[in-house]
Structure formats: C-alpha cells, structure tokens
Amino acid sequence: MRLTAPPRRNTGRRDTEGMAVASFVLGLVVLNLVLGPVAIALAVIALRRDTPRPFRARLGLALGIADLLILAVLLALDHGASWTAFG
Numbered sequence: 001m002r003l004t005a006p007p008r009r010n011t012g013r014r015d016t017e018g019m020a021v022a023s024f025v026l027g028l029v030v031l032n033l034v035l036g037p038v039a040i041a042l043a044v045i046a047l048r049r050d051t052p053r054p055f056r057a058r059l060g061l062a063l064g065i066a067d068l069l070i071l072a073v074l075l076a077l078d079h080g081a082s083w084t085a086f087g
Helices: 010-028 035-048 054-078
Strands: none
Touching (some): 035 054
16 A cells, blocks of 8 residues: 655655755854755755756855855954853
C-alpha cells in the first residue's frame, strides 16, 4: 500500500520555491552569523535549480550577503569587544 503520491517532475521545482522563500526569510534576520550563510546557500541552490520565484531567491541572496557585510563592519568598528564571552 502506497501512502504518498507518486513522484512527478514538478516536485523538484516546488522544492526550489520553498528554498527561495526560506532564503528570503532567513536573510531578513539581520546580523546573524549562522542564518546569513544558510540564506545564501539556499538562494544559490534555488537559482541553480530554476526556481519559479527567482526574485525571492535573489532577494534572499542579497539579504544574506548584507547580513554578513553588516556583521563584518560592526565587528571591525567595535574591534570585536561586544562579541567576547567574558568581556
């Protein structure tokens, strides 16, 4: 007995749509060292797999890169003092 629907050609494209949206949402979280690269990776994968939402994927890519750039600038200006564990 089969519990799931049989695979179709559009399944992969729908997955990339989710990746594009996820990269956009993760890119919205500013100054996050972990979610910025994840947003970049999801956006690149979605764009390479020909997502039906390329604008969202590009926006997620741009936001992920901006996250990392803002974090780098703030660390450089603050000399990393606010990021030390024992201050």
